[in-house]
Amino acid sequence: MKTYNLALIPGDGIGVDVTSAAMEVLSAAARGRFAVETTAFPWSCAYYLEHGVMMPADGIETLRGFDAIFLGAVGWPATVPDSVSLHGLLLPIRQAFDQYANIRPHRLLAGVEGPLKAQGFDILCIRENTEGEYSGAGGRVHRGSDNEVAVETSVFTRKGVERILRFGFEQARARRKHLTSVTKSNAQKYSMVFWDEVTRTLAAEYPDVTVSHMHIDAMAAKMVMAPQDLDVVVASNLFGDILTDLGAAIQGGLGFAASANINPDRSAPSMFEPVHGSAPDIAGKNVANPIAAIWSVAQMLDHLGEAETSAAVLAAIEAATAQGIGIRPGLNTTAEIKAAVVAALEA
Amino acid sequence: MKTYNLALIPGDGIGVDVTSAAMEVLSAAARGRFAVETTAFPWSCAYYLEHGVMMPADGIETLRGFDAIFLGAVGWPATVPDSVSLHGLLLPIRQAFDQYANIRPHRLLAGVEGPLKAQGFDILCIRENTEGEYSGAGGRVHRGSDNEVAVETSVFTRKGVERILRFGFEQARARRKHLTSVTKSNAQKYSMVFWDEVTRTLAAEYPDVTVSHMHIDAMAAKMVMAPQDLDVVVASNLFGDILTDLGAAIQGGLGFAASANINPDRSAPSMFEPVHGSAPDIAGKNVANPIAAIWSVAQMLDHLGEAETSAAVLAAIEAATAQGIGIRPGLNTTAEIKAAVVAALEA
Ligand SMILES: CC(C)[C@H](C(=O)O)[C@@H](O)C(=O)O
Ligand SMILES: CC(C)[C@H](C(=O)O)[C@@H](O)C(=O)O
Numbered sequence: 001m002k003t004y005n006l007a008l009i010p011g012d013g014i015g016v017d018v019t020s021a022a023m024e025v026l027s028a029a030a031r032g033r034f035a036v037e038t039t040a041f042p043w044s045c046a047y048y049l050e051h052g053v054m055m056p057a058d059g060i061e062t063l064r065g066f067d068a069i070f071l072g073a074v075g076w077p078a079t080v081p082d083s084v085s086l087h088g089l090l091l092p093i094r095q096a097f098d099q100y101a102n103i104r105p106h107r108l109l110a111g112v113e114g115p116l117k118a119q120g121f122d123i124l125c126i127r128e129n130t131e132g133e134y135s136g137a138g139g140r141v142h143r144g145s146d147n148e149v150a151v152e153t154s155v156f157t158r159k160g161v162e163r164i165l166r167f168g169f170e171q172a173r174a175r176r177k178h179l180t181s182v183t184k185s186n187a188q189k190y191s192m193v194f195w196d197e198v199t200r201t202l203a204a205e206y207p208d209v210t211v212s213h214m215h216i217d218a219m220a221a222k223m224v225m226a227p228q229d230l231d232v233v234v235a236s237n238l239f240g241d242i243l244t245d246l247g248a249a250i251q252g253g254l255g256f257a258a259s260a261n262i263n264p265d266r267s268a269p270s271m272f273e274p275v276h277g278s279a280p281d282i283a284g285k286n287v288a289n290p291i292a293a294i295w296s297v298a299q300m301l302d303h304l305g306e307a308e309t310s311a312a313v314l315a316a317i318e319a320a321t322a323q324g325i326g327i328r329p330g331l332n333t334t335a336e337i338k339a340a341v342v343a344a345l346e347a
Numbered sequence: 348m349k350t351y352n353l354a355l356i357p358g359d360g361i362g363v364d365v366t367s368a369a370m371e372v373l374s375a376a377a378r379g380r381f382a383v384e385t386t387a388f389p390w391s392c393a394y395y396l397e398h399g400v401m402m403p404a405d406g407i408e409t410l411r412g413f414d415a416i417f418l419g420a421v422g423w424p425a426t427v428p429d430s431v432s433l434h435g436l437l438l439p440i441r442q443a444f445d446q447y448a449n450i451r452p453h454r455l456l457a458g459v460e461g462p463l464k465a466q467g468f469d470i471l472c473i474r475e476n477t478e479g480e481y482s483g484a485g486g487r488v489h490r491g492s493d494n495e496v497a498v499e500t501s502v503f504t505r506k507g508v509e510r511i512l513r514f515g516f517e518q519a520r521a522r523r524k525h526l527t528s529v530t531k532s533n534a535q536k537y538s539m540v541f542w543d544e545v546t547r548t549l550a551a552e553y554p555d556v557t558v559s560h561m562h563i564d565a566m567a568a569k570m571v572m573a574p575q576d577l578d579v580v581v582a583s584n585l586f587g588d589i590l591t592d593l594g595a596a597i598q599g600g601l602g603f604a605a606s607a608n609i610n611p612d613r614s615a616p617s618m619f620e621p622v623h624g625s626a627p628d629i630a631g632k633n634v635a636n637p638i639a640a641i642w643s644v645a646q647m648l649d650h651l652g653e654a655e656t657s658a659a660v661l662a663a664i665e666a667a668t669a670q671g672i673g674i675r676p677g678l679n680t681t682a683e684i685k686a687a688v689v690a691a692l693e694a
Contacts, residue, residue, distance in 0.1 A: 082533040083540075091534075115571050116462055138500075138537035148505040152538035153485075158495040184585070186429040187438075190485035191499035193430075216585075217592035224462050224571060224596040238531070238563075242589060245564035249571040 003035040004304055007066040007269070012044045012085070013278030014288035015072025021290035021338035022070070022297050025316075028342045029301070029309050039066070045076035045085050054088030060096045068300050069093065069271040072293065073278040090273075094129050097268035099261035100160065101167045102127035102240060103299065104275060106227075106247030106257070109291070110322035114252045121227035124171055125247055127240025128164040129261055131155055132191070134237040156191045156236070161198045167264055168234035169206045178231035180212040182219045182239050195236065220246060248275055255289030255329065260299040272300040286333045291317055291326055294341055312345060319344035350382040351651055354413040354616070359391045359432070360625030361635035362419025368637035368685035369417070369644050372663075375689045376648070376656050386413070392423035392432050401435030407443045415647050416440065416618040419640065420625040437620075441476050444615035446608035447507070448514045449474035449587060450646065451622060453574075453594030453604070456638070457669035461599045468574035471518055472594055474587025475511040476608055478502055479538070481584045503538045503583070508545045514611055515581035516553045525578035527559040529566045529586050542583065567593060595622055602636030602676065607646040619647040633680045638664055638673055641688055659692060666691035 010019040023038065030036050041062075043055040054074075056062070063069055071093075075085045093099070106123040108114050138152035165181065172179040181199040183192035196213060203211045214222065216239045222229065223246050235243055248257035257275035274292030282288060294317055301310035320340035326332050332340075357366040370385065377383050388409075390402040401421075403409070410416055418440075422432045440446070454469040455461050485499035512528065519526040528546040530539035543560060550558045561569065563586045569576065570593050582590055595604035604622035621639030629635055641664055648657035667687035673679050679687075 083536060086533055087536075115464055117464060118462060134534045136536065137498075138535075140537055140541060146505055148541070150503045150537045150541035151484075151500050152503075152535050153498050153500045156497045156499075158493055184588075186433055187481045187585075187588070188485075188499050189430060189434075189483065190487055190497045194487060194495070194497035217588045220567060220589050221592040221596035221601070224593065225600065238534075241531075241534070241564045242567050245568040246571065246593075249568035253572065254568070 001035050003037055004067045005065070006036050006038045007063050007069045008038050008040045009043055009069065009089075010040065010072040011074040011089075011278065012046070012076045013073060013280045013283035014276070015074065015278050017284065017286065017288045017334050018274060018290040018293035019070065019072035021334050022293035024338055025294050025313065025341050025345065026297050028345050029297070029313050033309055034306065043089055044074065045080040048080055048084060048088070054085060060092065063093065064097070064268060066269050068304060069269050070297070070300065071271055071273040073274065073276060075278045076280055078280065091134075093271055094261050097263050097271070098130065098265070099263045099268075099270055100128065100130045100164060101262040101264055102129040103260045103262055104244040104247060104257060105295075106244070106251045108251055109256060110318045111324055112252040112256065112321055112327045114250050116224065116227070116250050118227055121230065121250070123227060123230045123247060124175065124232045125240060125244045126164065126168045126171060126232060126234045127244060128160065128235070128237050130237070131157060131160045132237035154191050156194055158198065161195055162202065163264075165199055165202050165234055168232055169202060169209055172209045172232040173206065176231040177208055178210045178212070180214055180219070180230055180233045182214050182216050182233060182235040182243065184216050184239075186215060216242070219243065223247065223250060244275060252327070253329065255292055255326075256295070257292050258295030258299055260296065260303060262303060270300075270303055272296040286335055287330065288334050289326055289329065290334050290338050291321070294338075313341075316341045316344035319347075348382050350384055351414045352412070353383055353385045354410050354416045355385050355387040356390055356416065356418045356436075357387065358419040358421040358436075358625065359393070359423045360420060360627045360630035361623070362391075362421065362625050364631065364633065364635045364681050365621060365637040365640035366417065366419035368681050369640035371685055372641050372660065372688050372692065373644050375692050376644075376660050380656055381653065390436055391421065392427040395427055395431060395435070401432060407439065410440065411444070411615060413616050415651060416616050417643070417647065418618055418620040420621065420623060422625045423627055425627065438481075440618055441608050444610050444618070445477065445612070446610045446615075446617055447475065447477045447511060448609040448611055449476040449591075450607045450609060451591040451594060451604065452642075453591070453598045455598055456603060457665045458671055459599040459603065459668055459674045461597050463571065463574070463597050465574055468577065468597070470574060470577045470594060471522065471579045472587060472591045473511065473515045473518060473579060473581045474591060475507065475582070475584050477584075478504060478507045479584035501538050503541055505545065508542055509549065510611075512546055512549050512581055515579055516549060516556055519556045519579040520553065523578040524555055525557045525559070527561055527566070527577055527580045529561050529563050529580060529582040529590065531563045531586075533562060563589070566590065570594065570597060591622060599674070600676065602639055602673075603642070604639050605642035605646055607643065607650060609650060617647075617650055619643040633682055634677065635681050636673055636676065637681050637685055638668070641685075660688075663688045663691035666694075
């Protein structure tokens with residue numbers, strides 16, 4: 001039987017709650033099909049308070065040997081600044097392993113009622129995950145004075161833009177053959193005009209894919225007014241970040257938003273994590289919705305080549321929500337939702 | 348009787364249609380109260396095709412003498428690139444006259460059904476309008492090569508950030524005393540951390556205003572999931588741009604989204620314009636919704652000190668929509684909607 005080596009980083013807050021539920025679903029899904037060897041790492045804000053770092057110096061090297069990484073959530077702002085928790089763990093992993101494609105699916109699961117009157121959308125957001133507006137280049141001068149200036153530089157490379165768009169075109173080809181590229185080239189004339197140019201060049205290679213160019217402002221409006229017109233959406237690090245939280249909202253909330261940080265070249269492990277944060281206020285209370293995390297497990301199985309089991313997990317999630325389980329915050333406990341998914345898997 | 352000198356730039360496409368309707372409403376509102384001397388300028392893409400510029404070299408100086416500027420919409424991308432039309436007219440006016448506060452109200456007018464199940468929100472977005480992510484600083488190297496890099500630099504000055512936040516705090520004080528400052532300081536550690544610091548400093552001066560700090564991604568989700576929790580929202584040029592299109596969407600569409608580009612120091616004229624673009628596909632067909640433009644007239648009257656007439660115009664808009672006029676695209680012509688508002692004003 002095939003064995004996958006999985007690195008597990010439950011992290012902080014509800015990251016721990018949902019990871020534990022997701023791992024039970026993974027075990028049930030694997031049974032009789034493949035084995036999963038899980039190694040857990042306690043890297044988190046609690047770890048930081050004890051060791052002064054979010055992960056050991058050889059953390060990245062340790063993770064490199066695994067087939068995949070599963071992360072719950074990171075951050076406990078009351079005691080550790082985000083600049084430490086995120087920039088010391090989550091973001092370095094995305095960058096070190098060149099997980100340049102952040103894939104986030106947005107659709108209403110059976111039984112879930114979103115905030116929109118519109119129904120029946122099915123969007124795959126592909127967010128650039130390694131450069132752009134979150135490059136971390138910038139500085140401040142005349143600090144503290146009346147004359148202070150802060151600059152933050154977005155850096156877009158041809159390699160970076162081309163590979164994410166190519167990834168998007170391939171996904172569109174495998175779906176409804178429609179790609180929307182999101183920029184703001186009427187106001188950002190260097191970075192976004194460049195992105196538009198690369199999109200047009202690549203579009204010529206994919207004549208079977210229809211391409212729409214949209215500005216981020218109009219796109220945000222479209223996600224709310226006509227989400228059913230969208231198929232694959234490709235956006236920069238910042239624009240993808242915004243659109244996928246919006247996508248999470250229209251699919252019923254962050255409790256349903258899954259995400260995969262993919263290294264498509266497979267030169268290093270990919271990482272799977274729900275979009276939601278650590279939500280310290282509800283941590284450890286058995287109330288967090290584990291569906292986003294379980295859906296991320298389905299994404300991981302698909303990436304590992306276990307497409308059939310991935311589909312079975314997604315079907316089990318939807319069998320549970322179709323019965324009304326977990327469809328609204330507070331309706332069911334974490335344990336109940338997990339149990340319903342496991343039961344559907346084993347049915 | 349007091350006379351206001353108004354510079355009118357109908358611009359392109361439906362800009363012409365809605366401006367004409369809005370000016371008729373303005374005349375009806377002014378009757379017996381004050382006079383409006385209107386000077387129209389044909390600056391537009393058609394003007395550009397004839398003269399090679401969007402406005403004459405002394406355009407800005409010409410506008411400087413007016414009490415206010417009213418603009419319809421600019422752009423006709425099929426013949427003139429946005430880089431010419433917007434950067435040759437709209438954006439230079441905002442910048443030359445230091446119209447640093449872009450005010451955009453978002454609420455559902457009586458009778459209008461938005462795309463959300465949620466109702467009863469009333470948000471005032473204040474967008475920084477002169478610097479930040481749309482500073483236009485940047486460049487490209489190794490153009491066309493595999494090694495090409497494009498950079499775009501956001502520039503935030505203490506003066507720029509402080510004045511827009513102060514403006515927001517004053518607005519909040521005059522409303523429900525809640526201000527949400529929107530950044531992304533967990534990923535953009537120079538510009539957005541700076542903005543957060545300035546917000547905290549100013550908050551100490553306004554102890555009567557409750558301040559929330561939100562990241563743009565979570566904020567986009569909140570606009571859709573719980574818009575009724577928001578009062579005054581202050582954001583950078585880009586984040587404000589995105590949130591106000593989202594605001595337009597949740598209030599029923601761009602046909603309802605008004606905007607004021609304010610120079611609060613009154614050292615130069617302010618400009619009023621609907622948020623929507625020129626929509627070439629429906630231009631001249633008597634179908635564009637003039638409500639956004641008429642609402643912008645109400646904002647202009649308020650800025651000019653005619654608060655009572657401003658309120659009367661807004662009430663007239665809402666009297667029309669309450670009867671079902673103009674509440675959905677295609678339901679009424681531009682002329683019908685204008686006539687209903689004028690009738691309500693004169694009733
Ligand atoms: C926590 C934060 C840095 C992160 C991001 O912006 O990438 C999160 O919002 C996400 O979307 O994964
Ligand atoms: C046309 C464009 C440059 C403009 C902007 O982004 O400022 C518009 O979207 C707006 O919101 O007024």
